[in-house]
Amino acid sequence: MFKEARIKLTAWYLVIIMAISLSFSCAIYAGVDRELVRMDNMRKDRQSRIETIENILLQKGFPPPKDNFVKNKEMIKEARVRIITSLGIINLSILFLSGVGGYFLAGLTLDPIQKMVKEQKEFIGNASHELRTPITSLKTEIEVALRDKNMNLKSARELLKSNLEDVEGIQELSNYLLKLNHFDNFDNKIEILVINLGKIVSDVVDTYVPIALQKNIKITKKIQDININGNEESVKEITSILIDNAIKYSGKSKKIEVSTKKDGSLLVRDFGIGIKEKDLPHIFDRFYRADSSRSKENVEGFGLGLSIAKSIAEKINAKISVQSKEGKESTFVVEFPKV
Numbered sequence: 649m650f651k652e653a654r655i656k657l658t659a660w661y662l663v664i665i666m667a668i669s670l671s672f673s674c675a676i677y678a679g680v681d682r683e684l685v686r687m688d689n690m691r692k693d694r695q696s697r698i699e700t701i702e703n704i705l706l707q708k709g710f711p712p713p714k715d716n717f718v719k720n721k722e723m724i725k726e727a728r729v730r731i732i733t734s735l736g737i738i739n740l741s742i743l744f745l746s747g748v749g750g751y752f753l754a755g756l757t758l759d760p761i762q763k764m765v766k767e768q769k770e771f772i773g774n775a776s777h778e779l780r781t782p783i784t785s786l787k788t789e790i791e792v793a794l795r796d797k798n799m800n801l802k803s804a805r806e807l808l809k810s811n812l813e814d815v816e817g818i819q820e821l822s823n824y825l826l827k828l829n830h831f832d833n834f835d836n837k838i839e840i841l842v843i844n845l846g847k848i849v850s851d852v853v854d855t856y857v858p859i860a861l862q863k864n865i866k867i868t869k870k871i872q873d874i875n876i877n878g879n880e881e882s883v884k885e886i887t888s889i890l891i892d893n894a895i896k897y898s899g900k901s902k903k904i905e906v907s908t909k910k911d912g913s914l915l916v917r918d919f920g921i922g923i924k925e926k927d928l929p930h931i932f933d934r935f936y937r938a939d940s941s942r943s944k945e946n947v948e949g950f951g952l953g954l955s956i957a958k959s960i961a962e963k964i965n966a967k968i969s970v971q972s973k974e975g976k977e978s979t980f981v982v983e984f985p986k987v
């Protein structure tokens with residue numbers, strides 16, 4: 649599909665360039681031809697005057713003067729042919745060069761679109777895959793239950809509980825997808841205001857303290873009051889994603905540190921499973937989950953949290969990065985633009 653589009657685009661480039669080149673050539677030829685006609689008229693004029701003088705000289709017994717230029721009628725014709733040939737060669741060269749250049753430029757133009765289509769295909773594939781698992785489980789469980797004529801209330805409740813978990817999974821995924829779509833949409837401008845980073849982060853931490861405590865994890869705050877250029881909802885969203893992950897991937901560790909600094913940065917540090925070096929460049933990719941979180945620790949997730957955090961950060965001109973030592977700790981840093 650893209651090869652065909654590339655050839656079509658090259659053809660359009662060629663049509664435009666050749667239309668311009670040919671119009672210029674016609675204009676040049678018309679101008680030069682006008683000059684040649686003027687010169688030809690001058691020549692004819694001069695020749696008729698010379699012929700009159702020649703006749704007079706001949707009548708008086710003098711030899712006629714030699715004037716090859718004036719007599720050479722072929723010169724104008726030759727000049728015309730030479731101009732047409734030169735313009736033809738120039739146009740052919742332009743056709744060849746613009747063909748090669750156009751094909752190259754068409755490739756460059758289509759490259760980002762091709763990448764976007766590829767990413768979108770992958771995204772749809774991944775999203776469908778993630779949806780298929782809970783939907784298949786729901787369907788199978790319900791089918792089996794319907795076939796069981798002696799199902800008692802206890803089993804029915806267990807079934808409903810399991811169904812609810814699957815539905816919650818689907819709901820969570822659809823929420824993630826909606827968020828991704830919202831933050832990836834170029835038309836959705838986020839209002840940037842002067843906001844108090846310390847206060848917002850502190851409030852988010854407070855909402856996570858009880859959740860962390862359920863896992864016996866203590867969240868320590870080191871908050872410095874600092875104003876940044878940002879958006880409250882966006883900062884809350886990023887902070888929540890990072891703290892949520894810190895809790896999920898804490899492993900046996902029981903402490904998390906959340907701090908804001910005077911330079912307008914937010915740090916979320918945990919001392920849990922850490923991230924392998926080979927995974928570090930990919931964890932912000934959509935649907936990427938490191939093997940350790942998929943299998944060994946068996947932590948629930950879709951691999952979308954960090955990609956959403958990154959999309960939000962880009963929207964508010966913030967930069968998100970990570971430093972980690974496998975099996976020891978991870979620190980996520982978000983640098984917000986200072987006021």
Ligand code: ADP
Nearest residue numbers: 893897922931937938941949950951952953954
């Ligand atoms: P999810 O947590 O749903 O898998 P994320 O996009 O939030 O998706 O994270 C992507 C991957 O990055 C996770 O699967 C995990 O492997 C890794 N990761 C993220 N945060 C941490 C962390 N604090 N400690 C260790 N690994 C992490």
